[in-house]
Structure formats: structure tokens, C-alpha cells
Amino acid sequence: MDDVSGEGPSGSLPRAVALLRALATSGGEGMRLTNAAATAGVTPASAHRLLRMLIDEGLVEQDVRNKHYRLGIELFSLAARAGSPGNLRDVCRPALLRLSAALGDTAFLLVRSGYDAVCLDRCEGPVPIRSFTGDIGGKVILGVGQGSMAILAHLPEAEREEVIRFNLPRLLNFGPFDEVFFRKGIEQVRESGYAARGSGLLPGMAGVAVPILDREGRPLAAISIGTTVERLNAERMPTVVQVLRREADALAAKINPFDAALRRPGQHAVSY
Amino acid sequence: MDDVSGEGPSGSLPRAVALLRALATSGGEGMRLTNAAATAGVTPASAHRLLRMLIDEGLVEQDVRNKHYRLGIELFSLAARAGSPGNLRDVCRPALLRLSAALGDTAFLLVRSGYDAVCLDRCEGPVPIRSFTGDIGGKVILGVGQGSMAILAHLPEAEREEVIRFNLPRLLNFGPFDEVFFRKGIEQVRESGYAARGSGLLPGMAGVAVPILDREGRPLAAISIGTTVERLNAERMPTVVQVLRREADALAAKINPFDAALRRPGQHAVSY
DNA sequence: CATGTATTTGCGTATATTGGAATATGGCAT
DNA sequence: ATGCCATATTCCAATATACGCAAATACATG
CATH class of the missing domain: 1.10.10.10 (Winged helix-like DNA-binding domain superfamily/Winged helix DNA-binding domain)
Incomplete structure (x- = not known):
């Protein structure tokens, strides 16, 4: 292994x-x-x-x-002091608290790590839920779960393809996975700008996620909400998406204020 | 350094x-x-x-x-999967959630690590607070802060003395520290079974902590509540202490169910 | 454009690391 | 309680590896 x-x-x-x-x-x-x-x-x-x-x-x-x-x-x-640039967790925590309090559900902050996504922070709501990432620090394959999917879908095409190719075999362990269906889902997420799914692999659980993008459109992270299928009905969905997106935009603005000026032309964002 | x-x-x-x-x-x-x-x-x-x-x-x-x-x-x-015996964090999280929800304050779980205490988990309440340990994984000198003090005060005498001797020099950095006053505080905590302090080194902040003890009386961890001095008035204090102690007792029972039988006579608890 | 600092590479030497065997420890069944 | 077996720990010589020093390159600054 x-x-x-x-x-x-x-x-x-x-x-x-x-x-x-x-x-x-x-x-x-x-x-x-x-x-x-x-x-x-x-x-x-x-x-x-x-x-x-x-x-x-x-x-x-x-x-x-x-x-x-x-x-x-x-x-x-x-490891508590490890993390993405600029104390992403500290910056995002207020947003997670607001989300959790306002929606009454559990809020997650996910970042990419290679071919996986890791849960960088998590703010629990009153309703107990199950999630792929589990606790803080938990890992999940990129593409499984809403937050993870939101990150994958917004990667630049080359990177996205590489991740998909690498992950497809691993995804087979999660049950009957269809490549074309998977790709269709990714497209849908990128077009709509958010990932939502109910009654997926975790029975009774549902969630919504939006990416936090930098100026070049690269996904820095994703914030998401996990809850039960009953609580995330069609009526509530638009509101939830809107709240998430608003927070994500605010966070994006807070994270990279002037970096377009700092960055040399042609040089791409960060390391990993 | x-x-x-x-x-x-x-x-x-x-x-x-x-x-x-x-x-x-x-x-x-x-x-x-x-x-x-x-x-x-x-x-x-x-x-x-x-x-x-x-x-x-x-x-x-x-x-x-x-x-x-x-x-x-x-x-x-x-490091997410690191921690004290038996997934202490997972066991204690429900209690932290209950505490945070019931009291409306931020709940902490602390464990000892050498001459320091580490924040193993933290469950935020609606009121933003400042704490010594800071975020999850944050360290604080044993004896500074309520949770840290609760652990120190309940250590066996020999260990306690060693920690105190080692930490006294370090404590000078935190301002005018008087050894006799410090020791008196420790005695008081051990006798009362809880650590409470308001308007200490962090202005406006207050907190209460109780230790989680194993069968031999060794402190495995501490759970604490952090809030503002206004919210932790004399009237509310007894209630808070009682709630904390009740959770701590339940956790202690859940953590070591039969270990008195498993443990060989004369052999002391765990490693560190 | 020049100068100084910080980063990266090359190289010989010595040391820390390694695998295997031998020993000590502890658990378990008789 | 006693013996046996599996696991953990220590010992040892060969050797590859990581070290420090010093040179060369990249970088930022004036």
C-alpha cells in the first residue's frame, strides 16, 4: 500500500x-x-x-x-498550523459560522490536495449528518461529494482531465460508476457554478457546494453545506445556493485583493 | 529556539x-x-x-x-487521525456540541502534551471569543487558561511538581507571575474540582473547566467553556460548573469502562 | 547596469543507517 | 506454574547516504 x-x-x-x-x-x-x-x-x-x-x-x-x-x-x-496560503481556514471560519447558523446545517471548507480533497474546517449544525470527508483533515477522492466535485469541475481543463483519468479507477470502488454520467455531472457543475446532489451515495444525505475562485478562475477551495434530503428540498435550494455563493464571493475578494497586480504575466497562481 | x-x-x-x-x-x-x-x-x-x-x-x-x-x-x-487513545475527540464531540448549544458559549477539549496543553477540539458558540489555545491544535503552557489549569492541578504530585518547575520560567513571559499565588490557584482548583477565572490575562474573557479523570484519578483531558465576563456571572457559574461536570463524568465513564480490570496492578495508565 | 544576497548544485569524507542474526520480553495454552 | 511461540529489541559490520564546505547560479535591490 x-x-x-x-x-x-x-x-x-x-x-x-x-x-x-x-x-x-x-x-x-x-x-x-x-x-x-x-x-x-x-x-x-x-x-x-x-x-x-x-x-x-x-x-x-x-x-x-x-x-x-x-x-x-x-x-x-x-499540523494545525499547516494549510493553504494565508491562513485560509482562519479567513473562512467566520463564513462557515454564519452559514451554519443561518441555514441550521453543517458547513464545510474543502481544499484540493493532489488527486483528493481534504476537509480543512467544519462547522456543525444541530442536525447530525454523515459526510465523505468525515472529520477535519478527512480526505475524499476529487469528484466524490459536493465540495470535492465543485473543486474538480472548476479546475483548468488539462488538470481536470489528468485528475479524472487518475481517479476513474479509484471511483469504481464507490459502486457502479459510469464515466459518461460522471463527466456529464462535472459539466453541469461547471456550467451552473455549484454542485448539488441529494440521495447520492450516502442515503438520506444531501449537500450543496460552491467553489472559491481566484482571479484567474482557478478553484482555491470550496465551501459546502451538508444536510438531509428532507431539509434540502427544491424550494429551499435556490436560497441556499445564493447564500453560499455570496459568502464564496466575499471570501474570494478577501483572499486575493490585489494579486492580479502582484502576479507576473504568464505565471500561474500558486504551487500545488 | x-x-x-x-x-x-x-x-x-x-x-x-x-x-x-x-x-x-x-x-x-x-x-x-x-x-x-x-x-x-x-x-x-x-x-x-x-x-x-x-x-x-x-x-x-x-x-x-x-x-x-x-x-x-x-x-x-x-495528523487528523492522530490523537489520544480511543479517538478521544470523536467520543467527546457530542458532549462539546451539547455544551456549546446548551450554554451558548464556545466549548473546548484539551489534552496534555508534555509541558503544554493542546486544543484537541473546539465547538464555537455564537459569541466570538479569544482564547489562549486559539484554534484546534493550538498549544498553551500547562497552567495558563482554565482547561490547561484543570489538567495541571489534577496531575499526580510528582508530575505536577516537575511541570511547575519547568513552566515557572516560561510563565514569566505572560506578565507578573507570582509563584505562591500560582500554587495557591492550583490548590484551589484541585480542591474544588474545577478551574474558573474571569478578567484574567485576556481582558473581558472568562472560562470554566473541569478535568476528565480516569479510574486512578489521572487527568486524561479537560473540557472547558470560554465566554465573556458578563456572560459568566456569579449567578450562572454554579449551573455551568454542574453541566460541565456532568458531561465530564459521562465521558469518563464512556472512555474507561472496564479498564480497572484490564490494567495490571501497580501499572499506571497510559504512555505519556 | 552593477552589486550584494539568497538559493541551488558538486564533491569528498565520515557517519548514520541498514538488514540480518542473536537475544530478551511477553502472551498463551497446556 | 511451566513451557513454548511470536513479537519486540539489541548488536554488528558493510555501505550507501547525508553532511559541510565551496563554487556557481538565480534573484532582488540600489
């Missing part, structure tokens, strides 16, 4: 990260040494040494009684 | 982590190579190579226009 095995010392850092990734798959339970070593593609001896280093750094914790290794709180604390 | 300089290759992993820590201090802005190298105590050349590795792993991102390095979203996503 996350194998770094390739003969000879290939550097300790990739191995350590592979171990961290392995531990991440185990949830809060933790993993035994052998298991982690196998998952990461490292010999048990190396795994032991590396994990010890990681424990010294506070990035990994070990349960004394059953020796299970698990990701440490230091890692959590370290 | 976070120096690993000690002649010769002392392992690439500590250096890489030192760089991550350095980048974490820069917020969303990011850091230049030289600056990060200096902060981490690494030569610029090493910093460059290490950061490149970290970028390959997705743990670091680089802004193309100004070359600023910053922590990557992969790190965020990786």
Missing part, C-alpha cells in the same frame, strides 16, 4: 513518513511494530529504530500496556 | 522535524530557506535538501513566486 522497499538505504526520512502513514491508517487503535513495519515496507528493526526517533520527537506515542504505536499529539499540534 | 546543531550528521530525521517546527512558527505566510535553516539550526544546504525531500512527501509546500516554504496539507491530513 505504502511501500518504500527498494533495496538499500533509501534515506530515513521516506521510511519514517511511510511509517507515519501506516500508523494513520490504524485510527486511534494504534498498530503493533510488525504490522506497521509490514505496511510501510520496512524491516522490523528499522521500524523499531525509526519509531523510537519519532517518539523522541513526539510525533508518535506508544501505549505502554499493549505496545501499540499511534500518531502523537505533537503531530496534531504541528 | 529549536536548534539541533551538534556537529556532524546527527540523523536526518531530527533535522527534518526541526525544519517542520520552524515552518510551523511562521504561520500561513511561510518562510524563506535561510530563515528556516537558521531557526532550525541547520546549514542552508542541508535545509534545502531536506525541504526538497519533505516536499516530495507532501509534508511541505513551496510557493513558486516568492519561494516561501510552508507546511503542506498532507501533514494536516496525516
Whole structure:
């Protein structure tokens, strides 16, 4: 799954990260040494040494009684300051709070990360819901779920195609996925400017999402609302879309104020 | 500040982590190579190579226009599944939601991490507030703030003393701190079982916190409420404390159901 | 356009890292 | 309680790797 095995010392850092990734798959339970070593593609001896280093750094914790290794709180604390340019989360939080309060549903902030989208923030409403991204930090394949779809649909064509090609195989795990239907959905989202779906893969759940675009039209993130199908009826839909779009526009304006001037011609936005 | 300089290759992993820590201090802005190298105590050349590795792993991102390095979203996503035993955050979230909804204030979940406390989760109320821990993942010195104080005060004496000795110098940065006054406060919290303070270091802010204790009386975490001094008047205080304590007791029961039986005699709880 | 700083690459050396075997620890069934 | 098995941990020599230094390039600034 996350194998770094390739003969000879290939550097300790990739191995350590592979171990961290392995531990991440185990949830809060933790993993035994052998298991982690196998998952990461490292010999048990190396795994032991590396994990010890990681424990010294506070990035990994070990349960004394059953020796299970698990990701440490230091890692959590370290990563809290990670994120997209300019503290996107801090900037967007007020908007999420307003959305959650005004609509009475759960609001999400998603950003792209490679071929996935990650939930950067989440503001819960009174109605408990299920979502693909799950908790903050949760990942979902680009194209699954409204927020994720909103980002994918607004990517530049070349990038979009690459993501679609890469993700189509992965999407098969989510059930009977039809490529033409999928592409049609993407087109519809890009034309309408928002992604809405009810009674999709998560039964009883529904959601709406709009992208936050920069000046060049690239999607920086997406804000979305998750709720139940009953609450998101045809009557309420236009209002919700409008509220979301208004917030998204305000956020877009707040995020890139003068950057058209700062940016050199021909040079495209940011890194990833 | 976070120096690993000690002649010769002392392992690439500590250096890489030192760089991550350095980048974490820069917020969303990011850091230049030289600056990060200096902060981490690494030569610029090493910093460059290490950061490149970290970028390959997705743990670091680089802004193309100004070359600023910053922590990557992969790190965020990786750390999302980190945390204390048994998905403490997931277990406690409903309680936080109830607290926030019932009291109309912001609820926090804090856990200990070395000589600090980390905000593991946070559920915002309608009233905007300022807190020491800041956002999720934020750190605060053990003893500063109500939740942090609630944990410190309920540590076993030996541990408590060690933390106090280590933290007293650090506390001087927070203004005129009197050791005897500080210790008196700790005693008071342990006797009463909750930490409450208004008009403390954050003007206009007030809060209450209670610890979540395991069967041996060790503090696993703390839940707290942050609000304004006006909202937390003498009249409301007993109610708030009671609500908090009730949730904390329920959580404690949910977290360690049979562990008294599982635990070998004389062996103390968990790792850190 | 010139100057200074910051970033990136090359290279020899020494060290940290590695895999495998040996040992210690702990769990489990008898 | 005792023995056995699986897992975790330590030891060790070979070697590839990461280090620092120094040169070269890109960048920003005056």
C-alpha cells in the first residue's frame, strides 16, 4: 500500500513518513511494530529504530500496556498550523459560522490536495449528518461529494482531465460508476457554478457546494453545506445556493485583493 | 529556539522535524530557506535538501513566486487521525456540541502534551471569543487558561511538581507571575474540582473547566467553556460548573469502562 | 547596469543507517 | 506454574547516504 522497499538505504526520512502513514491508517487503535513495519515496507528493526526517533520527537506515542504505536499529539499540534496560503481556514471560519447558523446545517471548507480533497474546517449544525470527508483533515477522492466535485469541475481543463483519468479507477470502488454520467455531472457543475446532489451515495444525505475562485478562475477551495434530503428540498435550494455563493464571493475578494497586480504575466497562481 | 546543531550528521530525521517546527512558527505566510535553516539550526544546504525531500512527501509546500516554504496539507491530513487513545475527540464531540448549544458559549477539549496543553477540539458558540489555545491544535503552557489549569492541578504530585518547575520560567513571559499565588490557584482548583477565572490575562474573557479523570484519578483531558465576563456571572457559574461536570463524568465513564480490570496492578495508565 | 544576497548544485569524507542474526520480553495454552 | 511461540529489541559490520564546505547560479535591490 505504502511501500518504500527498494533495496538499500533509501534515506530515513521516506521510511519514517511511510511509517507515519501506516500508523494513520490504524485510527486511534494504534498498530503493533510488525504490522506497521509490514505496511510501510520496512524491516522490523528499522521500524523499531525509526519509531523510537519519532517518539523522541513526539510525533508518535506508544501505549505502554499493549505496545501499540499511534500518531502523537505533537503531530496534531504541528499540523494545525499547516494549510493553504494565508491562513485560509482562519479567513473562512467566520463564513462557515454564519452559514451554519443561518441555514441550521453543517458547513464545510474543502481544499484540493493532489488527486483528493481534504476537509480543512467544519462547522456543525444541530442536525447530525454523515459526510465523505468525515472529520477535519478527512480526505475524499476529487469528484466524490459536493465540495470535492465543485473543486474538480472548476479546475483548468488539462488538470481536470489528468485528475479524472487518475481517479476513474479509484471511483469504481464507490459502486457502479459510469464515466459518461460522471463527466456529464462535472459539466453541469461547471456550467451552473455549484454542485448539488441529494440521495447520492450516502442515503438520506444531501449537500450543496460552491467553489472559491481566484482571479484567474482557478478553484482555491470550496465551501459546502451538508444536510438531509428532507431539509434540502427544491424550494429551499435556490436560497441556499445564493447564500453560499455570496459568502464564496466575499471570501474570494478577501483572499486575493490585489494579486492580479502582484502576479507576473504568464505565471500561474500558486504551487500545488 | 529549536536548534539541533551538534556537529556532524546527527540523523536526518531530527533535522527534518526541526525544519517542520520552524515552518510551523511562521504561520500561513511561510518562510524563506535561510530563515528556516537558521531557526532550525541547520546549514542552508542541508535545509534545502531536506525541504526538497519533505516536499516530495507532501509534508511541505513551496510557493513558486516568492519561494516561501510552508507546511503542506498532507501533514494536516496525516495528523487528523492522530490523537489520544480511543479517538478521544470523536467520543467527546457530542458532549462539546451539547455544551456549546446548551450554554451558548464556545466549548473546548484539551489534552496534555508534555509541558503544554493542546486544543484537541473546539465547538464555537455564537459569541466570538479569544482564547489562549486559539484554534484546534493550538498549544498553551500547562497552567495558563482554565482547561490547561484543570489538567495541571489534577496531575499526580510528582508530575505536577516537575511541570511547575519547568513552566515557572516560561510563565514569566505572560506578565507578573507570582509563584505562591500560582500554587495557591492550583490548590484551589484541585480542591474544588474545577478551574474558573474571569478578567484574567485576556481582558473581558472568562472560562470554566473541569478535568476528565480516569479510574486512578489521572487527568486524561479537560473540557472547558470560554465566554465573556458578563456572560459568566456569579449567578450562572454554579449551573455551568454542574453541566460541565456532568458531561465530564459521562465521558469518563464512556472512555474507561472496564479498564480497572484490564490494567495490571501497580501499572499506571497510559504512555505519556 | 552593477552589486550584494539568497538559493541551488558538486564533491569528498565520515557517519548514520541498514538488514540480518542473536537475544530478551511477553502472551498463551497446556 | 511451566513451557513454548511470536513479537519486540539489541548488536554488528558493510555501505550507501547525508553532511559541510565551496563554487556557481538565480534573484532582488540600489
